[in-house]
Amino acid sequence: MPNLRGEDSIGMVTLLERLGRRRWIHSIVAVLHIYPLAEMVLRRFPIQRRLDPGGLVYRVTSPDQLSIEYGMFRVEEYASALQGHTVKTFIDLGCNAGWFALWLTARGRDRLAVGLLVDANPRMVAEAAWHIERNGLHCEIVHGAVGMPPGQSSTTFYLHPSSAASSVLAYVRGKQLPAKGRINELKVPAVSVATEWIARFADAPVDLLKVDIEGKELDFVVYEGAFLRERVQTIIVEWHKWSVSLPQLDAQLASVGFVRGEVHNESDTAGLALYHNQGGVARAGSLPA
Numbered sequence: 001m002p003n004l005r006g007e008d009s010i011g012m013v014t015l016l017e018r019l020g021r022r023r024w025i026h027s028i029v030a031v032l033h034i035y036p037l038a039e040m041v042l043r044r045f046p047i048q049r050r051l052d053p054g055g056l057v058y059r060v061t062s063p064d065q066l067s068i069e070y071g072m073f074r075v076e077e078y079a080s081a082l083q084g085h086t087v088k089t090f091i092d093l094g095c096n097a098g099w100f101a102l103w104l105t106a107r108g109r110d111r112l113a114v115g116l117l118v119d120a121n122p123r124m125v126a127e128a129a130w131h132i133e134r135n136g137l138h139c140e141i142v143h144g145a146v147g148m149p150p151g152q153s154s155t156t157f158y159l160h161p162s163s164a165a166s167s168v169l170a171y172v173r174g175k176q177l178p179a180k181g182r183i184n185e186l187k188v189p190a191v192s193v194a195t196e197w198i199a200r201f202a203d204a205p206v207d208l209l210k211v212d213i214e215g216k217e218l219d220f221v222v223y224e225g226a227f228l229r230e231r232v233q234t235i236i237v238e239w240h241k242w243s244v245s246l247p248q249l250d251a252q253l254a255s256v257g258f259v260r261g262e263v264h265n266e267s268d269t270a271g272l273a274l275y276h277n278q279g280g281v282a283r284a285g286s287l288p289a
Contacts, residue, residue, distance in 0.1 A: 016283030038063040039161075050104045051244070056135045058102055063129060064162040071265075073098050078210075079107075081236055081264045081274045087208045089201070091116045091193060091232075093146050094212035096163060101139055104208075114204070115139035116197055118146060120157045120188045121166050134176065140200050144191030147216035149223060157188040167214035172242050193220075194227035205281045206232045215243030220254055225256040228277075235275040246273065 039062045047060040051073065071077040078100070085107065091102050095117035104115075117132070117139055119125050125143045132139045145155050145168045160166045161181035170181055197206065209232045211217050217237050221228065228235070235258060239249050250260050252286060259274040265272050 019069065034199045051102060054106050056102045056106055057098055058097070058131055059127075061097075062163060064164050068096065068099065068164060072103055076103070077265050077287050078103065078236065081262060081272055082107075082208070085208065085234060089114050089204055090208040090210065091118070091197065091206055091258055092210045093118050093193065094214065095128050095141070096121075096124050096212075098131040098139070100135055100142070100210055101128075102131060102135060102284060103198050105135070105137060114201055116200065117141045117195075118144060118191055118193065118196070120145040120168065121163050122186075122188075124163050140196075142191055142196050144189035145216075146191050146193055146213060147220035147223060148190035151193070152190045155190050157186050159184045159186060160241060165214065167216070169215045169243060193224050194231075197227070197231070207234065209235045210236040211235065215240045218244045221249070221252045221256065225252075228253075228258070229256040229279070233277050233281045236272060237275070238270055238272050240270050244267065246271070249273065 004079050030269055042063065042065075044063050048057060049060075050057055060066060087104055090101075090104065091096075092115065095101070096119060098117055101115050101117065112251070115137070116139075117128050119128065120143070123141060131137075132141060145157055147168070148155055155168050157168055158166060158170060160171075160183050168188075197204075209228070211220065213220060217239055235251065239246060246263070253260070253275050256278055257279045259278050261274040261276055263271055263273050
């Protein structure tokens with residue numbers, strides 16, 4: 001498993017992660033305008049670290065990434081769910097800064113064959129591009145929102161101060177953690193994952209699909225179900241309880257041939273669930289040269 005260099009800061013990151021679960025902390029952060037100030041500093045002076053093995057480089061450019069760093073690299077929240085899985089092709093929906101691709105690469109023995117990363121936040125798309133280029137990974141990055149009806153070309157995206165909370169769904173007061181500041185709206189392209197994958201990788205199968213799209217996970221399965229059934233072997237999805245229940249997600253994925261396995265890291269607001277394609281995926285597909 002990958003190890004993070006720079007253990008001197010682990011105590012502070014752990015503390016920030018624990019405080020981040022407290023609603024009153026989020027309210028105080030918003031009132032004091034802490035997020036914009038901290039982000040301004042980190043954009044000017046990003047924290048740069050390396051992963052072992054392989055020496056992959058990543059940078060922290062916003063305060064919410066300290067919490068993401070803790071989950072992704074410190075406690076490796078995806079490790080138990082993906083233990084024993086070989087991943088050579090993957091899709092990451094809601095990729096944020098692209099760290100999942102780095103974690104997968106450090107976890108394996110070789111560079112990943114291919115990956116498709118999608119995010120609706122233009123700044124996170126730029127951050128993901130930096131990480132992919134800096135580490136020489138073979139990934140394609142697409143800007144846009146998923147889970148939209150066929151034929152829809154764009155949608156409103158609600159940009160939170162915390163990139164991890166940004167969503168195409170409007171903020172639900174009382175159900176979600178308090179917003180850490182002003183939420184801005186912008187128009188973003190609507191993305192068909194099936195179209196984007198086929199355009200780049202033809203009939204290649206998808207070993208792993210990671211879904212973290214802040215409440216749109218059920219709609220995504222509804223609109224992209226045929227692609228999931230035909231191309232995807234394993235799905236790991238973070239479901240958000242303020243928008244969808246686990247039984248709802250189970251039923252919708254079962255309708256396209258998936259059965260749920262383990263549930264990991266469940267909290268009062270979200271959790272990770274692993275699903276497997278019962279019919280299997282044809283392995284005859286190949287990657288374009």
